[in-house]
Amino acid sequence: MNPRRITVAYYTLVRKEWVRMTRIWSQTFLPSIVTTTLYYMIFGAFIGSQIAPIHGFSYIQFIVPGLVMMAVITNSYSNVVSGFFGMKFQHNLEEIMVSPTPNWVVVLGFVSGGVVRGVVVGILVLLTSLFFTHLTVYSFFVLISAAILTSILFSLAGLLNGIFAKGFDGISIVPTFVLTPLTYLGGVFYSIDRLPPIWRAISLGNPIIYMVNAFRYGFLGISDTPLVLSFGILIGLTVVLFMLCLYLFQKGIGMRN
Amino acid sequence: MNTHLALTITGLRKTYDTGTSALKGVSLSIAEGDFFALLGPNGAGKTTLISILTCLTNKTSGTVEVFGASIDTEPERAKTYIGLVPQEFNFNIFEKVIDIITTQAGYYGITRSSALQDAEPILKELGLWEKRNDKAMSLSGGMKRRLMIARALIHHPRLLILDEPTAGVDVELRRSMWEFLKKMNETGTTIILTTHYLEEAEQLCRNVAIINQGAIVVNEPTAALLHRHGDKKLEDIFLTLLQRSSTT
Numbered sequence: 064m065n066p067r068r069i070t071v072a073y074y075t076l077v078r079k080e081w082v083r084m085t086r087i088w089s090q091t092f093l094p095s096i097v098t099t100t101l102y103y104m105i106f107g108a109f110i111g112s113q114i115a116p117i118h119g120f121s122y123i124q125f126i127v128p129g130l131v132m133m134a135v136i137t138n139s140y141s142n143v144v145s146g147f148f149g150m151k152f153q154h155n156l157e158e159i160m161v162s163p164t165p166n167w168v169v170v171l172g173f174v175s176g177g178v179v180r181g182v183v184v185g186i187l188v189l190l191t192s193l194f195f196t197h198l199t200v201y202s203f204f205v206l207i208s209a210a211i212l213t214s215i216l217f218s219l220a221g222l223l224n225g226i227f228a229k230g231f232d233g234i235s236i237v238p239t240f241v242l243t244p245l246t247y248l249g250g251v252f253y254s255i256d257r258l259p260p261i262w263r264a265i266s267l268g269n270p271i272i273y274m275v276n277a278f279r280y281g282f283l284g285i286s287d288t289p290l291v292l293s294f295g296i297l298i299g300l301t302v303v304l305f306m307l308c309l310y311l312f313q314k315g316i317g318m319r320n
Numbered sequence: 321m322n323t324h325l326a327l328t329i330t331g332l333r334k335t336y337d338t339g340t341s342a343l344k345g346v347s348l349s350i351a352e353g354d355f356f357a358l359l360g361p362n363g364a365g366k367t368t369l370i371s372i373l374t375c376l377t378n379k380t381s382g383t384v385e386v387f388g389a390s391i392d393t394e395p396e397r398a399k400t401y402i403g404l405v406p407q408e409f410n411f412n413i414f415e416k417v418i419d420i421i422t423t424q425a426g427y428y429g430i431t432r433s434s435a436l437q438d439a440e441p442i443l444k445e446l447g448l449w450e451k452r453n454d455k456a457m458s459l460s461g462g463m464k465r466r467l468m469i470a471r472a473l474i475h476h477p478r479l480l481i482l483d484e485p486t487a488g489v490d491v492e493l494r495r496s497m498w499e500f501l502k503k504m505n506e507t508g509t510t511i512i513l514t515t516h517y518l519e520e521a522e523q524l525c526r527n528v529a530i531i532n533q534g535a536i537v538v539n540e541p542t543a544a545l546l547h548r549h550g551d552k553k554l555e556d557i558f559l560t561l562l563q564r565s566s567t568t
């Protein structure tokens with residue numbers, strides 16, 4: 064395929080995902096806004112007022128970036144896993160497989176769908192926070208790149224889950240038993256600097272810590288982890304997962320008998 | 321590379337992970353412009369064969385070339401030549417007819433606006449134009465099948481492959497599909513169809529191959545096959561050949 068046709072194919076994939084997520088907007092855009100609003104209320108307003116400032120910021124200011132990141136992560140992930148697995152399950156994926164669209168474009172198309180959903184929901188959740196606190200931006204560049212890279216990474220992870228899933232339980236096991244615990248223990252609600260050394264060390268094995276901290280740095284200018292390390296991990300994992308997805312597509316694993 | 325051949329298959333084998341040997345060394349050549357029937361009972365390996373040609377299933381061994389493009393080394397080129405009408409419905413039933421068509425076109429790199437133009441004559445010809453804004457799930461069985469034909473044609477393939485296109489379709493619709501396919505073939509599209517309706521092969525196809533238990537039993541012009549067997553009905557010939565191939 065020439066570059067012009069590739070662009071059309073890519074646009075088609077993203078458009079299809081956009082149409083799908085807007086058609087079922089109450090399942091895609093709404094849930095994160097509802098749950099995050101509850102977090103803002105409970106942890107920010109009700110409990111937060113009783114918690115001492117962290118690195119000089121009020122508790123709600125501290126958790127907003129983490130909660131936005133949590134929304135970005137879960138929405139990117141679930142958009143791709145459910146979109147891809149849905150197509151696989153309906154045999155609808157065959158429409159793509161018989162076509163000359165190269166595998167890397169297909170991967171990029173699904174990932175972009177996840178990024179669109181992650182970023183749109185992220186923005187909505189961020190806007191909701193304005194009802195509870197004011198926004199400070201320390202580095203726009205850091206916060207945007209941390210959000211986009213994280214969204215790409217978890218879209219790829221969702222794709223991986225969709226590729227390997229054989230049934231509907233397969234697309235809920237990983238989010239429930241891996242993604243949710245890692246996110247909740249990913250430094251959204253607390254600074255790992257305040258943890259006992261052993262828990263701090265264990266926490267550093269959780270990749271989400273680095274993403275949440277990089278993103279929080281973009282807003283507040285504070286981070287429990289070195290920024291360079293955070294971006295290094297983000298970029299490294301993204302490259303690895305992209306290559307892995309591409310390899311699985313090339314081999315047809317989870318797609319072709 | 322022989323570009324006069326639409327399809328060249330040599331020594332094609334497929335063993336599924338379950339251990340089922342669905343294709344046991346199939347070789348076939350199909351000339352450009354041919355109307356070719358792949359005939360065989362259920363479980364013979366027809367769908368497996370087609371899924372390999374269209375890159376939906378991995379082969380175990382053998383080679384496949386579509387208009388000279390190998391599916392191993394030039395899969396993208398091979399795929400642009402083929403339009404597939406699968407045996408089972410595989411579109412998203414929640415999408416509108418027109419979106420199913422234009423999305424498929426998009427995967428071939430055709431813009432939505434030009435796909436919309438191209439879709440009109442195809443949908444009109446197949447009696448789906450009035451339904452273009454309806455969701456696929458609201459279509460009748462026959463319409464769904466025609467939708468899959470329309471989808472397969474949107475990128476103007478040189479080779480149209482239909483896997484049991486008339487299974488479970490009423491007599492009237494079957495006739496009109498036959499007429500449609502004849503016209504397609506007359507305007508230069510090479511057509512391969514699988515069927516277990518003998519009459520279909522007899523009416524439509526210039527050449528016929530019979531496949532049984534993953535092996536080609538017969539491959540010759542339909543007329544010659546009928547003639548060789550003393551102008552018996554194709555159905556009788558089919559049954560005789562199947563019995564013979566199953567016992568050896």
Ligand SMILES: Nc1ncnc2c1ncn2[C@@H]1O[C@H](COP(=O)(O)OP(=O)(O)O)[C@@H](O)[C@H]1O
Pocket residue numbers: 320336337338340341342360361362363364365366367368369
């Ligand atoms: N996905 C699969 N996994 C394992 N065996 C399969 C699969 N698909 C088909 N088969 C087996 O391969 C053989 C050929 O099937 P198929 O190609 O569907 O035949 P046909 O289309 O001629 O009815 C059958 O024995 C069938 O059970």
Ligand SMILES: [Mg+2]
Pocket residue numbers: 366367368407483484
């Ligand atoms: Mg079949």
